[in-house]
Amino acid sequence: MYKVVIGLEVHCQLKTNSKNFSPAPNEFTEAHNINVAAVDLGLPGILPIANKEAVKKALFTSMALHCDLPDEIIFDRKNYYYPDLPKGYQITQNTKPVGVNGYLDVIVNGKVKRVTLHDVHLEEDTASLEHYPKYSLIDYNRSGTPLLEIVTNPCIESADEAVAYLEDLRDLFLFLGVSEAKSNYGQMRCDVNISLMKDTDTELGTKVEMKNINAFNNVRAAIEYEIKRQTEVLESGGKVIQETRRIAEDGKTYSMREKVDAVDYKYFIEPNIPSTPVTKELLDELKESLPELKGDRYLKYIDKYNMSEYDAGVLSKQRDVSDYFEEVLESGVDTTLAVNFVTTAILSTLNKLEINISELFITPKMLSEVIKLVSDNKLSMDAAKKLLYEAIDKKTDPVELVKKEGLSQINDEDKLLELITGIMDENQEVVRQYVEDGNMSAVNFFVGQTMKKSNRQANPNISREIISKELERRKNNGK
Amino acid sequence: MHILDKSLDEIHEALKSGEVTSKELLEESLKRAHASQDEINSFVTICDNAKVYDVEDNVLSGIPYACKDNLSTRGVLTTASSNILNNYVPVFDATCIKKLKRNKAVMMGKTVMDELGMGGTGTTGHTGVVKNPWDTSRMTAGSSAGSAAAVSAGIVPYALGTDTGDSIRKPAGYCGVVGFKPTYGLVSRFGLFAFASSLDHVGCLTRSVKDAAYVIDAIKGKDEADMTTFNSRNIQLVDNYTTDVKGKKLFYIKEIVEELKNSPNKEYYENFMKVVDYCKECGMEIVSESIDEVILRSLYPSYMAISCAEATSNNSNLTGIPFGNRQDGSTTEEIMFNTRTKGFSELIRRRFVIGSFILQKENQEKLFLNAQRIRRLVVDKMTELYKKYDGCIVPNSESIAPKFGEKNDALSDTYLLFAEHLAISNFGGFPSITIPSGEVDGMPVAVNISGPIKHDSDVINMAAALEEKIGFIPLNMRGDK
Numbered sequence: 001m002y003k004v005v006i007g008l009e010v011h012c013q014l015k016t017n018s019k020n021f022s023p024a025p026n027e028f029t030e031a032h033n034i035n036v037a038a039v040d041l042g043l044p045g046i047l048p049i050a051n052k053e054a055v056k057k058a059l060f061t062s063m064a065l066h067c068d069l070p071d072e073i074i075f076d077r078k079n080y081y082y083p084d085l086p087k088g089y090q091i092t093q094n095t096k097p098v099g100v101n102g103y104l105d106v107i108v109n110g111k112v113k114r115v116t117l118h119d120v121h122l123e124e125d126t127a128s129l130e131h132y133p134k135y136s137l138i139d140y141n142r143s144g145t146p147l148l149e150i151v152t153n154p155c156i157e158s159a160d161e162a163v164a165y166l167e168d169l170r171d172l173f174l175f176l177g178v179s180e181a182k183s184n185y186g187q188m189r190c191d192v193n194i195s196l197m198k199d200t201d202t203e204l205g206t207k208v209e210m211k212n213i214n215a216f217n218n219v220r221a222a223i224e225y226e227i228k229r230q231t232e233v234l235e236s237g238g239k240v241i242q243e244t245r246r247i248a249e250d251g252k253t254y255s256m257r258e259k260v261d262a263v264d265y266k267y268f269i270e271p272n273i274p275s276t277p278v279t280k281e282l283l284d285e286l287k288e289s290l291p292e293l294k295g296d297r298y299l300k301y302i303d304k305y306n307m308s309e310y311d312a313g314v315l316s317k318q319r320d321v322s323d324y325f326e327e328v329l330e331s332g333v334d335t336t337l338a339v340n341f342v343t344t345a346i347l348s349t350l351n352k353l354e355i356n357i358s359e360l361f362i363t364p365k366m367l368s369e370v371i372k373l374v375s376d377n378k379l380s381m382d383a384a385k386k387l388l389y390e391a392i393d394k395k396t397d398p399v400e401l402v403k404k405e406g407l408s409q410i411n412d413e414d415k416l417l418e419l420i421t422g423i424m425d426e427n428q429e430v431v432r433q434y435v436e437d438g439n440m441s442a443v444n445f446f447v448g449q450t451m452k453k454s455n456r457q458a459n460p461n462i463s464r465e466i467i468s469k470e471l472e473r474r475k476n477n478g479k
Numbered sequence: 480m481h482i483l484d485k486s487l488d489e490i491h492e493a494l495k496s497g498e499v500t501s502k503e504l505l506e507e508s509l510k511r512a513h514a515s516q517d518e519i520n521s522f523v524t525i526c527d528n529a530k531v532y533d534v535e536d537n538v539l540s541g542i543p544y545a546c547k548d549n550l551s552t553r554g555v556l557t558t559a560s561s562n563i564l565n566n567y568v569p570v571f572d573a574t575c576i577k578k579l580k581r582n583k584a585v586m587m588g589k590t591v592m593d594e595l596g597m598g599g600t601g602t603t604g605h606t607g608v609v610k611n612p613w614d615t616s617r618m619t620a621g622s623s624a625g626s627a628a629a630v631s632a633g634i635v636p637y638a639l640g641t642d643t644g645d646s647i648r649k650p651a652g653y654c655g656v657v658g659f660k661p662t663y664g665l666v667s668r669f670g671l672f673a674f675a676s677s678l679d680h681v682g683c684l685t686r687s688v689k690d691a692a693y694v695i696d697a698i699k700g701k702d703e704a705d706m707t708t709f710n711s712r713n714i715q716l717v718d719n720y721t722t723d724v725k726g727k728k729l730f731y732i733k734e735i736v737e738e739l740k741n742s743p744n745k746e747y748y749e750n751f752m753k754v755v756d757y758c759k760e761c762g763m764e765i766v767s768e769s770i771d772e773v774i775l776r777s778l779y780p781s782y783m784a785i786s787c788a789e790a791t792s793n794n795s796n797l798t799g800i801p802f803g804n805r806q807d808g809s810t811t812e813e814i815m816f817n818t819r820t821k822g823f824s825e826l827i828r829r830r831f832v833i834g835s836f837i838l839q840k841e842n843q844e845k846l847f848l849n850a851q852r853i854r855r856l857v858v859d860k861m862t863e864l865y866k867k868y869d870g871c872i873v874p875n876s877e878s879i880a881p882k883f884g885e886k887n888d889a890l891s892d893t894y895l896l897f898a899e900h901l902a903i904s905n906f907g908g909f910p911s912i913t914i915p916s917g918e919v920d921g922m923p924v925a926v927n928i929s930g931p932i933k934h935d936s937d938v939i940n941m942a943a944a945l946e947e948k949i950g951f952i953p954l955n956m957r958g959d960k
Binding site: 038041042043044045046047048049050077079081082083086087088089136138140264266268271272273274 | 549550551557559564567569570571573668669670671672673676677703704705706707788789791792794795796797798800801802811812815835838839840843847
């Protein structure tokens with residue numbers, strides 16, 4: 001058996017109005033070469049202007065990833081020639097990244113795994129190339145898009161850990177609102193470095209690099225295939241070659257090029273962007289707006305609210321849903337009911353209407369009011385959910401609906417008894433089955449009928465009690 | 480004498496009074512440009528259809544000027560005197576060009592330079608050698624060669640130039656005109672084809688110090704497109720222009736003047752010492768200060784290391800892929816390789832190789848970072864001296880303009896202290912002006928005055944006071960030339 005050692009380099013496009021060093025818009029578009037300024041073409045005479053928003057979002061992310069933050073923002077040039085790099089250098093951070101020595105705690109198969117981070121740095125994306133048999137085309141829309149690169153230490157030991165990390169990292173980007181992180185748009189891309197070593201080895205094995213994998217399931221496939229392939233190579237007494245491989249559609253990896261010597265990128269500090277100090281005011285401002293993150297919420301939901309792992313997972317996954325849920329809780333309603341309503345009625349409505357929770361008509365306050373009606377026994381769960389759907393439909397506050405249409409639960413025992421007696425009189429055969437044959441399902445039948453006749457306003461628990469008593473009374477009377 | 484030969488003030492008055500029109504000025508300028516082109520070769524492009532503006536209240540309106548060919552001019556060919564850009568027509572104006580347009584200045588042509596600004600001879604442009612209007616067997620120096628020649632020859636009252644080591648000031652000195660490089664960040668570099676970004680400056684070549692004040696006032700200012708520019712509302716060169724500099728304190732660098740004293744031709748030293756006397760006559764104090772010779776001798780290699788390193792990166796955009804003079808090739812690598820091989824002269828390729836070597840990981844510490852340390856030492860020393868003094872005055876060069884063939888840009892084992900002493904002001908971003916100080920052997924010689932950053936007004940005024948004392952007559956005002 002070999003120990004698997006994986007390091008991941010994740011590139012994430014930041015959501016900003018303009019590009020990292022140019023005034024061109026930063027947005028995904030199908031039309032080619034639309035969002036292009038002179039800076040993005042590397043025309044002679046252009047100068048970079050650092051994007052404050054991108055720098056802030058980069059620092060914000062570093063902070064959320066528990067990194068040490070720099071005292072100043074400076075950039076470096078990484079020099080190399082490639083047709084997708086119009087300036088002939090990429091502006092990136094080498095001397096002082098926006099973050100070093102961070103970590104992200106990831107839950108993998110129920111256990112917490114701490115993925116430690118080497119650094120987080122802000123850079124610019126390249127243009128994109130489209131290759132045709134006889135020529136290639138360049139689309140400069142992507143050129144200069146702010147890109148945050150998050151580099152882990154070689155501390156990941158399985159495909160499960162890698163994918164869990166990527167999913168949690170994506171959720172973190174979404175929680176922080178720094179990126180849309182859509183891998184199908186290439187907004188989140190991953191380079192995988194993987195090597196195998198024996199438990200007794202003191203040095204890492206020869207690593208293989210796989211670049212620009214977008215989909216997380218491809219990351220999994222690539223890692224699993226490489227573990228298998230490298231194990232076979234080592235088992236048969238061979239040596240793993242240091243190389244770059246790519247994952248193909250068949251789920252296998254193929255060699256692209258062997259790595260000769262490491263490329264010398266001739267880094268030096270970008271002279272056109274003066275150093276900007278990272279002030280205490282800025283850090284305080286960022287710290288202030290740092291939300292409680294997914295992992296912390298997940299653990300809080302389990303520890304503090306005794307939720308199931310499943311519910312805790314569902315309610316902590318998206319920040320807007322989680323914030324909504326916590327706002328409902330803040331009104332002091334019953335936690336179990338709140339979990340039930342949000343995970344069922346609310347989330348299914350979002351799915352059905354294909355909307356975000358922010359677009360939902362039912363505010364946390366409205367939902368709290370409805371939940372209070374349920375816990376005060378004024379409304380059944382069923383009726384409450386129906387009420388919510390109706391409220392969404394009519395775009396009316398559910399409490400208003402209750403007032404207007406009298407939808408409140410019938411708890412009055414005399415009223416219920418009167419209703420139930422009437423139903424039983426109409427269904428003598430079912431009463432007989434209970435009285436004479438002892439058929440207990442008659443109880444459920446009458447509960448159902450009561451709910452139906454009462455327009456689902458009857459309190460089902462009280463109704464059930466009354467039905468049982470009444471059936472027993474009739475049985476005893478018949479004797 | 481034609482009105483075009485007068486000072487900007489006087490030309491402006493003539494335009495105002497109707498004595499001359501903007502169109503007539505442009506026609507005269509174009510006529511002179513074409514007439515001198517064969518002989519001195521100042522221009523890559525002469526804008527025969529330049530847009531003429533009527534005179535307004537601002538002094539530059541309606542007056543023709545020339546622009547170095549490394550400043551981006553929308554719709555006008557801009558080659559940086561390199562084959563690799565011999566078809567490049569920019570889509571945007573440099574900030575300084577935009578500002579001059581707003582001032583209704585009339586751009587009549589783009590001037591020849593040393594290829595991509597690299598080189599100090601005026602001989603390496605892709606359209607040929609620029610010759611010194613004083614004596615066409617002599618060079619102008621560079622890299623703002625055509626701009627210096629055009630102003631000296633009276634084609635335009637002023638020209639824009641750029642200065643990375645001494646590229647405005649050296650040719651200004653050789654051509655008997657004023658060359659001013661203001662404080663780093665006073666004028667935006669947006670649209671300047673970068674050579675070495677941390678050393679590059681936009682400035683001007685004029686026939687008088689006051690004219691330089693007008694030009695810089697018009698093109699300076701904080702620019703959203705250049706993060707190294709600063710707000711300079713408190714720096715107004717024309718408003719604060721005065722030749723009363725009583726009480727100002729100057730120093731000269733002892734080691735450099737000593738070297739001049741030891742040169743076989745005593746006239747250079749005598750000329751400089753006469754200027755020292757003029758300083759005193761103007762009521763200024765002047766003393767000598769010593770700077771460690773080791774540091775002075777390190778200036779040239781440090782300058783070469785930093786400028787070549789930055790240049791190799793800055794010019795990596797010239798691949799023929801998005802723009803430029805693309806050559807054929809079967810792969811993108813081959814296209815880039817062929818474009819760069821054919822597009823650059825050997826001298827340029829040599830600088831890129833040096834720059835690339837210096838930036839290599841194993842050499843960075845020894846070459847690049849040590850050069851940066853020298854730079855910091857020099858700047859710290861000057862900054863310290865500038866706490867005591869308002870400025871530093873030095874001879875602009877060790878001689879008059881050399882004859883062709885006497886000097887080239889190839890590397891050599893020995894250098895004079897003079898080789899790169901003007902680059903001190905590029906290292907520190909100090910304002911620095913060169914003015915003619917007289918003649919030796921019928922050719923102009925010059926002095927250079929620099930000062931602390933943002934003290935551009937003091938530098939201008941000290942130069943103006945000396946200019947008045949020296950009474951140098953520009954070439955275009957002389958009947959005999």
